[in-house]
Amino acid sequence: MALKITFVLPSFHSGGTEWVVLRLARALRDQGFEPSILTLSRQGGLAPLLEGTLPVTDLGDKPYSLATCLKTIPAVIRYLRQEKPEILISNLPYLDLMTALALKLAFGPTRLIAIQHMRQPAPRPRLKKAVYSLILKLTYALADAVVCVSQTVRRDCGLVLSCPSESLPLIYNPVVPDDLEAQIKGALPFVPPTGSPLLLSVGRLLPVKNHRLLLQAFQEIRTSHPDAHLLLICEGDKRAERELRELAMKLGIDKHFTITGMVRNIFPALSRADLFIVPSRQEAFGNVIAEALACGTKVVSTDCGGPREILEDGLYGTLAKDFTPEALAKAIRLELETKRDPQRLRQHGQSFSVARAAHAYAALMRKLWLVSSNKDSGTPNQD
Numbered sequence: 001m002a003l004k005i006t007f008v009l010p011s012f013h014s015g016g017t018e019w020v021v022l023r024l025a026r027a028l029r030d031q032g033f034e035p036s037i038l039t040l041s042r043q044g045g046l047a048p049l050l051e052g053t054l055p056v057t058d059l060g061d062k063p064y065s066l067a068t069c070l071k072t073i074p075a076v077i078r079y080l081r082q083e084k085p086e087i088l089i090s091n092l093p094y095l096d097l098m099t100a101l102a103l104k105l106a107f108g109p110t111r112l113i114a115i116q117h118m119r120q121p122a123p124r125p126r127l128k129k130a131v132y133s134l135i136l137k138l139t140y141a142l143a144d145a146v147v148c149v150s151q152t153v154r155r156d157c158g159l160v161l162s163c164p165s166e167s168l169p170l171i172y173n174p175v176v177p178d179d180l181e182a183q184i185k186g187a188l189p190f191v192p193p194t195g196s197p198l199l200l201s202v203g204r205l206l207p208v209k210n211h212r213l214l215l216q217a218f219q220e221i222r223t224s225h226p227d228a229h230l231l232l233i234c235e236g237d238k239r240a241e242r243e244l245r246e247l248a249m250k251l252g253i254d255k256h257f258t259i260t261g262m263v264r265n266i267f268p269a270l271s272r273a274d275l276f277i278v279p280s281r282q283e284a285f286g287n288v289i290a291e292a293l294a295c296g297t298k299v300v301s302t303d304c305g306g307p308r309e310i311l312e313d314g315l316y317g318t319l320a321k322d323f324t325p326e327a328l329a330k331a332i333r334l335e336l337e338t339k340r341d342p343q344r345l346r347q348h349g350q351s352f353s354v355a356r357a358a359h360a361y362a363a364l365m366r367k368l369w370l371v372s373s374n375k376d377s378g379t380p381n382q383d
Contacts, residue, residue, distance in 0.1 A: 002032050002033060002034050003033050003034065003086040003087055003365060003366070003369060004033075004034045004036070004083070004084070004085040004086050004087070005025075005028060005033050005034065005035045005036070005085060005086070005087045005088075005089060005365065006035075006036050006037070006038050006079075006083065006085040006087070006088050006089070007021045007024075007025055007035060007036070007037050007038070007089045007091070008037075008038050008039070008088065008089065008090045008091065008095045008098075008099055009021055009037060009038070009039045009040075009091065009095075010039065010040050010041065010064035010092060010094075010095065011039060011040060011041040011042070011043050011044045011064065012039065012041075012042060012043065012044030012045070012046040012047040012050070013043070013044035013045065013046070013204075013235065014044065014045050014046055014204070014235045014262045014264075015204055016117065016173070016285070016287045016288075017091045017092060017117050018044070018046055019046070019287065020091070020115075020117070020173050020174060020175075020287070021037070021089075021091060022046060022049060022050070023174045023175075023177065023354045024174045024354070024357060024358060024361060025037065025054055026053070026054070027174060027354050027355065027357075027358035028358055028361065028362060029054070031358060031359075031362055033362070033365075035054060036054060036055040036056070036057070036083075036085070037050070037054055037055070037056045037057070038057050038058075038059070038076070038079060039056065039057070039058050039059065040058070040059050040060075040061075040062040040063070040064055040068065040069075040072065041058060041059075041060075041061045041062055041063070041064075042056065042058045042061065043061065045235065045262045045264070046264075049264065057079060057083075059072050059075050059076070059079075060075070064092070064094065064095075065094065066094045066097075066131070068094075069094040069095060069097060069098035070097075070098065072098060073098055073101055073102045073105070076098060076099060076102035076106075077102045077105055077106045080102060080103065080106040080108055080110055081106055081108065084108065084109075084110070085110055086109070086110060086111065086365075086369055087110065087111050087112075087113065087365050087368070087369065088103065088110050088111070088112050088113070089112075089113045089114075089115065090112065090113070090114050090115065090143075091114075091115050091117060092117065092118070093118065093132055093135045093136065093139075094135070096114040096135060096136075096139040096143070097135045097138060097139060099112055099114075100112060100114070100138065100139050100142035100143055101142070103142070104142060111144040111145075111365075111368045111369060112142070112143040112144050112145075113143065113144065113145045113146075113147055113361075113364065113365070113368070114139045114143040114145070114146050114147070115147045115149065116136075116146060116147065116148045116149065116153050116157055116284075117149055117153070117173075117284055117285070118132075118153070118284050119152065119153060119156045119282055119284045119305055133160050136157065136160050136161065137160065137161060140157075140161050140163075144368050145169055145364060145368060146168055146169070147168070147169045147170070147171050147361075147364070148165075148168050148169070148170050148171075149170075149171065149172060149173050149284060149285045149306075150170070150172065150284055150285045150305075150306045150309050151165075151170065151309055152284060152285075152305040152306050152308075152309055153284045153285070153306075154166075154168050154170050169364060171357055171360045171361060171364070172285070172351070172352050172356075172357060173285055173287055173290070173352060173357060174352075174353070174354035174355075174356075174357035174358060175287050175290040175291055175294075175352040175353070175354065175357075176290060176291065176294040176349055176350055176352055176353045176354060177353075177354050178353075178354065178355060180267065180294060180295075183265050183267040183268075184267045184268060184270075184271045184295060185268070186265045186267065186268045187265075187268060188268045188269055188272060189231075189233060189260045189263045189266075189268075189269055190231065190258055190260060192229055192231070192272065193227070193229050195227065196227045196228060196229045197225055197227065197228045197229070197274045197275070197336065198228075198229055198231060198272060198273045198274050198275075199218065199221070199228055199229065199230045199231070199273065199274065199275050199277055199332070200230075200231050200232075200233070200269055200270065200273035200275070200276050200277065200292075200297075201214055201230070201231075201232050201233070201276070201277045201278065201279065202232075202233045202234070202266055202269075202270075202276075202288045203232075203234055203278075203280070203288070204234060204235055204236045205234050205235065205236025205237055205240035205241060205244075206236065206240075207281075208280060208281050208282055209279070209280050209281075210279040210280050210281050210302070210323070211232065211234075211244055211279065212244070212247060213279045213302075213323060213324075213325060213328060214230070214232070214277060214279040214328070215230075215244065215247050215248055215251060215253065215257070216251065216325035217279070217325045217326075217328035217329040217332060218230045218251075218253055218256075218257070218329075219251040219252070219253050219325070220325055220326065220329035221329050221332055221333065222253060222256065224333060225333075225336065228256065229256050229257070229258065230253070230256060230257045230258070231258045231259075231260070231269065231273070232244070232257070232258070232259045232260070233260050233261075233262075233263050233266060233269060234259065234260070234261070234262075235261060235262040241259060244259060245259065266288070266291065267291065267295060270288075270291055270292050270295040270297050271295040271296070271297065273292070273297050274297075274298070274336065275297070275298050275299070275300060275332065275335055275336060276288070276289070276292035276297050276298070276299045276300070277299075277300050277301070277328075277332065278299070278300070278301035278302060278304075278307055279301075279302055279328060280301075280302055280304045280307075281302070281304055281323065282304050282305055283301075283304045283305050283306045283307055284305060284306050285306035285309075285310070286301065286305075286306045286307045286310055289301060289306075289307055289310045289311070289317075290310055290349055290351075290352035291349070292349070293310070293316060293317075293345045293346070293348055293349030294345075294346055294349025294350060294352075295346070295349070296342030296343065296345050296346045296349075297342075297345070298317065298335050298336075298338070298340055298345070299311060299316070299317035299318070299335070300317060300318045300319075300320065300328070300331045300332050300335045301317065301318075301319055301320070302319070302320045302323055302328065303319045303320060303321070303322075307319065310352070312348075316340075316344075316345060316348050317335065318331045318332075318334050318335040318338070319331065
């Protein structure tokens with residue numbers, strides 16, 4: 001049976017969650033499923049990638065917020081009753097609550113999988129943290145499966161839900177595509193200076209990504225590596241970009257620092273870089289770390305959650321000991337001087353392939369639908 005699957009997204013801005021959905025949807029389509037996307041807004045740089053590939057329904061170009069998601073529940077109910085998907089896959093907390101309540105009110109057979117991409121006991125305002133915890137508890141009570149994208153997220157969710165973390169399904173993100181070698185041969189977003197060590201970081205311009213720390217650490221790096229060049233590939237607020245450029249000038253590194261907008265194919269840059277750096281305050285997983293490893297590129301990261309898991313406590317890269325420019329610079333110097341086998345890094349990166357994740361989700365969805373069908377028909381489950 002070709003199950004109809006609907007992925008729910010806030011928009012098509014270039015973020016880790018959005019890339020996960022696009023890759024997973026395409027892979028499941030190739031396995032015979034019928035994926036489509038339900039989104040609050042069609043805005044975002046990834047929208048052109050969907051043209052003619054996946055059916056998209058938008059709910060009126062709405063911003064992503066708790067209030068918007070609650071107001072949109074009637075529209076989601078109408079969508080469910082009209083399209084009748086067998087599986088609904090939600091990816092962010094407010095969307096989880098919206099879809100869970102809509103399914104409850106629609107009285108249909110659709111099963112809900114809520115994927116947890118965010119760490120729960122996060123350093124955020126107390127009220128917001130309480131709201132996120134409440135949403136997770138409601139989602140857990142109403143969804144058919146709550147999937148965690150890393151052991152880090154799994155532990156966090158287990159603490160909030162007061163349940164054994166092992167009871168929550170774990171499926172790593174679909175990160176490394178089957179056509180990786182072809183994508184590596186694509187165009188570079190800029191021409192790096194000849195002979196200069198190229199340091200690369202990728203991430204949306206958000207405070208949690210901690211790009212200021214990266215620039216401060218790079219200033220220190222230039223004392224020992226004066227020819228090094230830092231490339232930041234990002235998408236986000238123009239004001240935040242301007243502030244980073246101003247900081248680079250203040251630190252005296254502006255002639256050795258390049259910042260670009262969103263790049264749809266980052267694999268050429270990842271494969272060309274001498275080192276990939278993650279300066280984040282917090283990461284639930286760290287998609288681009290897996291992508292860098294799959295390209296055979298060395299990695300440095302702050303010890304902010306998911307990266308430790310991907311790098312296996314430093315076996316496949318270096319973790320900065322704390323969130324200071326000095327600690328990050330020390331980790332960068334250490335990794336630049338460390339010899340690693342690129343093939344070994346590539347093999348480890350393949351642990352996070354799109355194919356592997358798609359097979360895991362396919363098995364989970366078939367199991368959920370089988371249990372649902374048996375329950376509706378009165379047939380006992382043979383599992």
